[in-house]
Amino acid sequence: MARVGVFVCFCGANIADFVDVPAVVAEAKKIKEVKISVEYKYMCSDPGQQMIRDAIVQHRLTSVVVAACSPRMHEKTFRKALSDAGMNPYLLEVANIREHSSWVHQKDKKAATEKSCDLIRMAVAKSIANEQLHEISVPVTKRALVIGGGIAGIQAALDIADARIPVVLVEKSPSIGGRMAQLDETFPTLDCSQCILTPKMVDVASHPFIELLPYSEVLQLDGYVGNYKARIRRKASYVNFSSCTGCGACWQKCPVKVPNEFNMGIDKRKAIYSPFPQAVPNKPVIDAEHCTMLLKGKCGICAKVCEKGSIDYTMKDEIVEREIGAVVVATGYDLWDPKPYEEYGVGRFRDIITSLEFERMVSANGPTGGVPVRPSDGKVPKSVVFIKCIGSRDEAKGIEYCSKICCMYTAKHAILLHHKVHDSHAYVFYMDIRAAGKGYEEFVKRAQVETGVTYLRGRVSKIYQKGEKLMVRGEDGQLGQVVEVEADMVVLATAIYPYKDNPDLARLLGISYDQYGFLSEAHPKLRPVETAKAGIFLAGCTQAPKDIPDTVAQASAAAAKVCGLFADTTLKKDPMISVVNPEFCSGCQNCINVCPYQAIVTEDIPLGHGSKELRTVARINEGVCQGCGSCVAICRSMAISLAGFTDMQIINEVVAI
């Protein structure tokens, strides 16, 4: 015979003011299985918990119902109280009479009281069918995989490795560094991007707990939290890194020129190349798509000039596998293609460039030696128009979101232009100035007041050519007039946009992405670095547009999450997960289709006892299942049940009201 204790909380005035608590307690007493029904001002307080512990012992209770706030708030607290009294913690039920009753029915005490009684009747009925459950324990492989070697991946890898946890850092290009390596100076302090980044890159290469896999990509990820297995392709570099000294003779002599991605195609690199002088690792790779030796078997100059004999044209891609416990995805961002702005003549006028092209031009190690020049004639521009929100906040031509960093980097570019070309003038067309950040508003003011940049509030409607000049026609909203600015060069502040292969990566990892292709966090406010899949975390612009401080902060947060996950040798998991009864399972596999966590697999079991013939049934992977119940709902043979929410428990609840 079940023996249930009911503990009703006043929650100060929160419940007691709108629900007649003594009446509820009296009503609960009438239920035949209820052996004790009491009230207390704050059930979550120490004396409140003691009351529960004492009652469990004194009345030999078989289950406990606490009528209080939402279980999200204090379920853990009360479960612990049960444990302390020697009772299985999963014999607890919480009747939420605060959020579900007193708070929402403040104008009708009678109804709130009745509803509270109903909620308690349901909880009591459910608790009678509660079973003893036990936490699931999953072993953990203490090694993290970081995908992407930009500043987000670098920071996450260093933070995790500093906690003496091994990290595998996978970077698709020949060097780590990412977008930040392409930047000249950083807002709002104008410190040199390379100068603050390269020491971190070197730290990565020399860290005893980091295995750096450059020129590699993740092909497959199997398993579940704490027990993933990653297959990684190491693209053939055709250079033996162990003997290569990085002397550079090969790329000096290579005759094949290819547009240089690192410099946004402004200049050329060779077919054997290291992307930039500070590259880590500082070893060249051969671009197989352009090398004439690999394509046609003609040339071979690099092998001839290499004193160490490090060139190996026969090298093949290599697949490696790593067992890992957690993943940080930090794949960064691409730029939104400004092609739809045909009225600006994008693609027709060579002197319209994107902000990242401008960034490369003003970089000291850039293709133009740190001075901006017009691509059409190589002249140094004296009048430059910067147009913000290219793609961003433009529902007609671009995307709805704000790209967040463009206001700041445009202010930076205007200042840098003045630093590099003293007799130049910068004009900025803008919709709004969004300078929310430490020192940001001051930085924009500096551009406006100290540098004397002309800020024009309005959109540009047209750009046309007049002689050598680009005529930029736009609205000055503050004057209420159409203005035309004669420009030598136009810089478009193109939006941050996710890489187009982000959805493929998301599918490969089993995580979700939004309508643009940004990877989705588990909760926009409270779980910003986790994904919906346990053990996979996000850092940087792969999740949403961010500046460097935010990216680094998120990367460190992701690292902290990984370290937290690895704090114990095993992972503890709530036992409220699905269980398949193979006797009833018909093997239809509908559950596999609806499972959002890919937690269900098939297995073959004997057709009958001792039979040699096999049949296929579903099996739940305990490590992956999150207990959402989708499979339970879809299962037509009622073969799946959710521990803690069995059909009997639910039916009991329904019958009780």
Added chain:
Amino acid sequence: MTTLTYFPGCSAHGTSEEFDSTLKLVMKTLGVQLEELPDWNCCGATSAHVMTENLALALPLRNLVLAERLPHKTMGIACASCYSRMKATKAEMDAHPALAQKINSTIVEEGTYKGNVEVKSMLQFFYEDIGTGQIKAKVTYPLKGLKVACYYGCLLTRPQRITRFDSPEYPMSMDHIMEALGATATPFDFKTECCGASFSISNTEVVLSLSGILLEMARESGAHAIVVACPLCQSNLDMRQPDIEKKSGITYRIPVLYITQLMALAFGYPLKDLKPAKHIVPIEPALAHIGEEIESPQKTPKSKKAVEAESEVE
């Protein structure tokens, strides 16, 4: 032989007579028969379409319903304004069946709108249904040496969600047709800017300033003539040119020709068939450039993609 339902609009029977007559010549050469829509009515442009929704839709709808009585699947429209009204009405009718029924009830005696006739501008018909290859094949008098600025105006490609033809900002279809005729299309950044449209009558100053910019930019591009496919554009740029010249003190003398006039010329029709007398700015001096040796055609800047795709060997 293809037959096209032909909607001339009021101007083709008046101010843009030379558009109408050369269109007929061109179609004859291309082997396309034109059947003028019987009993067509005003499209409602310029006044009705901004006054009342009912009239704005009912006027073009009547024409659409009449067109459906004919066996031809496409209605070609000469005037850009008529085209815009007809196309917009069709889009509205197709998107909102309830509204279509309501508007249709006001012209119920003409028939029920079914939506099975396609509406195209003549430019669109030439470009999509005939194609530059076919056009090129009919050329007997290549216009080599003639440099033209192709001016599309505001309506032929806009709004894009309704026209679904060419680019709304920098269209190229007319440029390609001109190249097929042997002429050179100049890079003209103002090809979709406003000419001032019907302000020609109510506020002429607006037209003088807007069309003035167009003439200036066309000259800047090096064009001998401007090519249009819209009667209102033609009349503003041609008829108002003397006033513009007087106001600015600059002599342009840039003739403004219909696309069909140049097509007819290239197809071998004599100059007189172009009705030169209809023009305020004489067309002959510009046409005299035909046959001139041209300096190597102005190189259009390579698109970024093309530059990227290129990989050179030293």
